[in-house]
Amino acid sequence: MSTWIRNLGAAAALLAASVATGPAQAQNYPVRAVTLVIPFAPGGSTSIVGRAIADKISDVLGEKVVVDNRPGAGGTVGTKAVARSVPDGYTLLLGYTGTLAIGPSLYKNPGYDPRKDFAPIGLIGNAPNSLVVHPSLPVNNVAELIAYAKANPDKVSFGSAGAGTASHITGEFFARAAGIKLEHIPYRGTGPALTDLLGGHIPMAFAPIPASHPNISAGKLRALAVTSVTRSGLLPDVPTMIEAGLPGFDASLYYGLVAPAGTPRPIIDRLNKALRDALASDEVKKQLGNDGTEITPGTPEDYADFIDKDEKKWSQLVKASGVEQE
DSSP states (O other), X not given: OOHHHHHHHHHHHHHHHHHHHHHHHHHHOOSSOEEEEESSOTTSHHHHHHHHHHHHHHXXXXXXXXXXXXXXXXXXXXXXXXXXXXXXXXXXXXXXXXXXXXXXXXXXXXXXXXXXXXXXXXXXEEEOEEEXXXXXXXXXXXXXXXXXXXXXXXXXXXXXXXXXXXXXXXXXXXXXXXXXXXXEEEOSSHHHHHXXXXXXXXXXXXXXXXXXXXXXXXXXXXXXXXXXXSOOSSXXXXXXXXXXXXXXXXXXXXXXXXXXXXXXXXXXXXXXXXHHHHHHSHHHHHHHHHTTOEEOOOOXXXXXXXXXXXXXXXXXXXXXXXXXXX
16 A cells, blocks of 8 residues: 555544544533633722622533633633634633624724634623713703703813723714714713713713612712613613604614624534523523613624624714824
8 A cells, every 4th residue: 555545544533533533522512611701900890790790500401611811902801812812612701792793993903804814702791871961961861962962062071981982882872863063072980981971071871771870879970872773671761862852862772792703603502502591591590680781682693794784883973083093
């Protein structure tokens, strides 16, 4: 037998072995701990959502899901790291509007493509922002705010968690949709922005509902609208922007799970089922509900379509705001 034939036979045997072991590995998945990267610092809404999901998926899979917070550059550092990870199902990412929809347009080179570099697992849910104003501002609804801004051009400002953040882009989205001009006042986080709003130093802000809700309930802030297409369970009496007269206005922040591109489909399906089981549990429903997150489970294909549409929408808003970063 020639050397060439022997080598060909050995190669064929190796290929057959790899084909046979691939499905077996997927079928036995997981056999060790899984890492869930949250691309932001601990303590924020992404960590609250990510840890709630990680704890319950650990129970469902029978292996620990370890949370790894990797903040930096608006979430792009941790996101890029996962995109470059081995696609074996043991490194996952908490997908987020800020990183998969805003980041690719906000940064000239984020280091990843939200469509090509990830395998979507499934949506978790969405968390709308709230449009809140100081009680001294003489408006009681969105229509009155728009009229006030038109009557006082270049004199109405809004606070955000920082330049390029979702709350900033949402404010620009609102101004564009309403046909008004607003001055943007960036802060280093939601907390400082709300502190200045409570002190009457700025008249309005866009803030996550869990952060604004206590002050709304105490009468220290007035909520005019929420930025989702449906009302929030935490603020059932507050209308959506659409109900307030701005058709098609949706500036919710969406969460989901993704894996590196190339992750075997059987593993993606296993994780999707685990995620949906977790979202159906009473404890996760309660945890996310208390955080103002509306649960919206779905298939990997649903999430892939959503990532595409969400990135297209936010990229237009980022460009219109003129806040692209280096």
